[in-house]
Amino acid sequence: MVTQHDAKNRWPITISIMLATVMNSLDTTIANVALPHMQGSVSASPEQITWVLTSYIVAAAIMTPLSGWLADRIGRKRMFLISIGGFTAASMLCGVATSLPEIVLFRVLQGVFGAALIPLSQAVLLDINPPEKHGEAMAIWGAGAILGPVLGPALGGYFTEYFSWRWCFFINLPVGILAFLGVLFFISGDRLAKAKRFDFLGFGMLTLFIASFQMVLDRGPSQDWFQSREIWTETIMAAVGFWVFVIHTFTTDHPFFDKALMRDRNFVTANVFGFFIGILLFSTMALLPPMMQTLMGYPVLTSGLVSMPRGVGSFVAMFFVGRLIGRVDTRLILMTGLTISCFALWQMMNFDLSMGVWPFISSGIIQGLGVGLLFVPLSTLAFATVPPHLRPEGSSVYTLVRNLGASVGISIMNALLVANSQTMHAALTAKVITSDPVVRATLPLMFDPATAAGITSLNGEISRQASMVAYIDDFRLMFIVTVACMPMLLLMRRPRRAGGELLHAAID
DSSP: OOOOHHHHHHHHHHHHHHHHHHHHHHTTTTTTHHHHHHHTTTTHHHHTTTHHHHHHHHHHHHHHHHHHHHHHHOOHHHHHHHHHHHHHHHHHHHHHHHHHHHHHHHHHHHHHHHHHHHHHHHHHHHHSOOOGHHHHHHHHHHHHHHHHHHHHHHHHHHHHHHOTTTHHTHHHHOOOHHHHHHHHHHHOOOOOOOOOOOHHHHHHHHHHHHHHHHHHHHHHTTGGGGSSHHHHHHHHHHHHHHHHHHHHHHSSSSSSOOGGGOOOHHHHHHHHHHHHHHHHHHHHHHHHHHHHHTSSSSOHHHHHHHHHHHHHHHHHHHHHHHHHBTTTTTTOOOOHHHHHHHHHHHHTTTOTTOOOOOOHHHHHHHHHHHTTTTTHHHHHHHTTTTTTHHHHHHHHHHHHHHHHHHHHHHHHHHHHHHHHHHHHHHHHHHHOOOTTTTHHHOOOGGTTTTTTHHHHHHHHHHHHHHHHEEEEEEEEHHHHHHHHHHGGGSSSSSOOOEEEEHHHOOOO
16 A cells, blocks of 8 residues: 555655565675675585575575565565565575685575565555556566666676675675665555465475485485485475475365365466476576686686676567557467577587687577566466466466576586586596597697696596586586477467566566
């Protein structure tokens, strides 16, 4: 409900909300380019350091459905203040962390507190603006949401290069404090809404499934997968959590999400589609910065700047896609986005160790354009046939599934990267027979197998080549996944209408 106080302070409230939105969106990308530096600082392996990304995504995904219920119980303003304050404090703790368990724990706290920031910021912006200005309000919100992916890599690279990776988290402190004070002083207190009954058993079982499944993916490479009792235990817990959640959902009167959502073909198909889009986008963002720094020898700032055009491509695509929805079949826009993404991944499949920065930049811009053509149209189709009273609940489920795809994609692609690097290293080593006179004669002097330094250099180059092949294999798999998503468009029905109301309900 909009009060006269809120209407008078519309711009201060908007600025405060946008600070919170930018802070949240910035954190999805700013840490990516700093991962190799974090890895050395906390003595983590390549597969372990990705927990810094996946822990945040999983925590935010799990807490998103609960955040709406909590906002009804304690009030939206109070929930907003708790979320901003908790996120800012968790950011400070991430910056002072001295070990991998500490930083993963604090990233989980970031996800827990940050889950409510996006849906709350949208809700408040729509409330303080009259209906005729909702399009303008969402345009402002979208600009803030996309600012993170655009600026995140460059800021992360700058802070890591000239200060420390810890400043990727410390930067949230001044922004969070300003956002907290703005919400505290300018948003009026709201009356408590009657919170509907929340399915805590379903929520608990879903949380058990997601957390256990993610642990299997994250811990599997280092524990030799199912040779480990730990992995078997976590797999059984994930299976039990999933089984109980499914049975409970179909038998209880008040399930975690309404069973009617499962009967909506567009919604179910869009969720499956969104799961794989999460894999496509976030896996690439997690793979490329370490590749540039470890294989190509780029400084962290350079890798950040080279990653930045991907966000610019998304920004340009989202600028045009809003004007296309309603005029062009949404499924055609999605097909165009998938085709452009396939072309970008084909470019990445042709990366090599001798190339310059341009292939990174061009493929990044093209993939950004493709992904930018996917998110809003996919949300529009997902909610095109969902009744209005189910949209808030559907939005929580849709966000959860998409974020789960991101965390699963990062874990799987990194596990495959490590395994394929080892396999290719063994295969390449077997072909370099140093006792063969022909091989010895063709090897450069720096790789002379007769010296310890030469052997070390030769092994390093073989490892570098093996890792490059493993990265190419990951990009090839993402290309196949993208092509496999295309037939799903045939299962979707064209929206009968595509208005601002639908877009606002689905944009998250």
